[in-house]
Amino acid sequence: MRRALPLALALLAPVLSAAAAGEARAAPVLLISIDGLRPGDVLDAEARGLRVSNLRRFVEEGTYATGVVGVLPTVTYPSHTTLITGVSPALHGIVNNTTYDPLQINQGGWFWYxxxxxxxxxxxxxxxxxxxxANVHWPVSVAATNVTWNLPQIWRTGHDDDRKLVKALATPGLIDELEAKTGAAYADGKAEDLLGDQIRADFGVEMIVQHQPGFMTMYFASLDHTEHETGPGSAESHATLEQIDGFVGELIAAEQQVHPDAVIALVSDHGFAPVDTVINLYRPFIDAGLVTLGPDGKIASADATPWGSGGSFAIRLARPKDAALKAKVKAVLDKLATDPAAKFDQVIEGPAIAALGGNPDASFYVNLKIGAVAGPFVNGNLPLAFPSPVKGMHGYFPAAPEMRSTFMIMGKGIPAGRKLGEIDMRAIAPTLAKLMGGSLPDAEKPALNFEKK
Structure with a gap:
């Protein structure tokens, strides 16, 4: 349900302006993430037939990167944690979307906490x-410290009980308050469609109006969801992004009315590539005796686990210091690397994984060729390769141009028309911390310089 925003904000504006007049402070910051937003969909919007006037404002009125080089792996949860910490997955510990679960007892659990x-x-x-x-739906935000008003991201089954779970883990009373203001029920955690994003946008706007947070994170999921289903650049993906553009416009209007001196940053976590083939590493691992199935067909034990992350696999050993086991796994991977059906692009080991800031518990990391996607364990009968049910994917090594993500920023102290070129994802968090008068001393990259050259 949409509100009469101008009236509500106009009533608040005199009070807020008076408060700001007697208060010298750094800029408030609103950080908006659109999962899976490719930079070209904004920078080349006209050529691609996209109507995204609110996103284009960042290019015309602010400063922007032509691309952001991400982290290993280029998937949602590790990337979003880097976006808010300035360090790589090896340091922050969110090394994949899903937790390490070789025996599959966690029911597909993610790194929600x-x-x-x-x-x-x-x-x-x-x-x-x-x-x-404040936070609306940012990944890895359940029970996050120092979030005054928190609507964390979590789901389990898609059942109505999921809504009770989110309410139990949100700031006490917050969902009830915002539901009363918006006249709508909060979105289920597993809802990744446009309606879910619309509801969260409504709640985000109301959060700004009612609480005026000095720093707020806002996450949209539906573009990523549509790109997986229909592919990047599809008509459906374009239509979804155009709708999200409207949600972003509402957030900008609310934030600028409440905080005229605000800085608004727009980010994404990764790019996207079209895919057509699933690679099932469990098949050769089962054949080599590295994964053992029980009578029920489920995994009973695993000496080595192919832990899929979109377009790549982390290979984690049950006994990492076991030289014989490591040699056995390497022989399997070396053989697959010569098989065109396996679609291997590259296999790296410990030092190279560390250099990319990837999972420190992975003994090997396999990057697939663009067009192939890492398959999870389903059953022991599936072949090495089969047609993909999804049409778009990410998770490839960050060097791939298709994996470039987005960073754009406008507002107080941000020059218009400044092009940064390509930047490192780890530079974004220290930049935003500095703008709001804070610091992230452990960030791996320095803050960006917005001064015109």
């Missing part, structure tokens, strides 16, 4: 700078 993140966040930096903070 902020306790798994080992690094300082932008919420921490903002809190230490004296700002209130």
């Amino acid at each position: 902020a306790a798994d993140n080992k690094a300082r966040t932008l919420w921490d930096a903002a809190h230490d700078a004296g700002l209130t903070t």
Whole structure:
């Protein structure tokens, strides 16, 4: 349900302006993420037939990167944690979307809990700078510290009980308050469609209006969902992005009315590539005796696990220091690397994984060729390769141009028309921390320089 935003904000504006007049502070920051947004869909919007006037404002009125080089792996949860910490997965600990679960007892559980993140966040930096903070659906945000108003991302089954779960884990009373203001029920955690994003946008706008957080994170999922289903650049993906553009416009309007001196940053976590083939490494691992199935057909034990991450696999050993086991796994991977059906692009080991900031518990990391996607364990009968049910994927090594993500920023102190070229994803968080008067001393890259050259 849409609100009469101009009236509500107009009533608040005099009070907020008076408060700001007597308060010298750094800029408030609104950080918006559109999962799977390719930079070209904004920078080349006209050529691609996209009507995204609100996103184009960042290019015309602000500063932008032509692309962002991401982390290993280029999937949602590791990338979003890097976006809010400034460090790689090896340091923050969110090394995949899903948790390590070789015997599949966690029912497909993801890294939902902020306790798994080992690094300082932008919420921490903002809190230490004296700002209130808010979050709508940012990954790895359950029980995050220093979030004043938190609507975390979590789901289990898609059953109605999921809504009770989110309410139990959100800031007490917050969902009830915002449901009363918007006149709508909050979105289910597993809802990744446009309606879910619309509801979360409504709640995000109301959060800004009612609480005026000094730093707020806002996450949209439906573009990624559509790109997986229909492929990047599809008519359906374009239509989804155009709808999200409207949601972004509402958030910008609310934030600028409440905080005229705000900085608004737009990011994404990864790019996208079309895919047509699933690679099932469980087949050769089962054949080599590295994975053993029980009488029920489920995994009973695993000496080595192919832990899929989109377009790549982390290979984790049950006994990493077992030289014989490592040699056995390497022989399997070396053989697959010569098989065109396996679609291997590259296999790297410990030092090379560490250099990319990837999973420190992975003994090997396999990058697939663009067009192939890592398959999970389903049953022991599937072949090595078969047609993909999805049409788009990410998760390839970050060097792939298709994996470039988005960074754009406008507002207080941000020059218009400044092109940064390609940047490192780890530079974004320290940049935002500095703008709001905070710090992330452990960030692996320095803050970006917005001064015109």
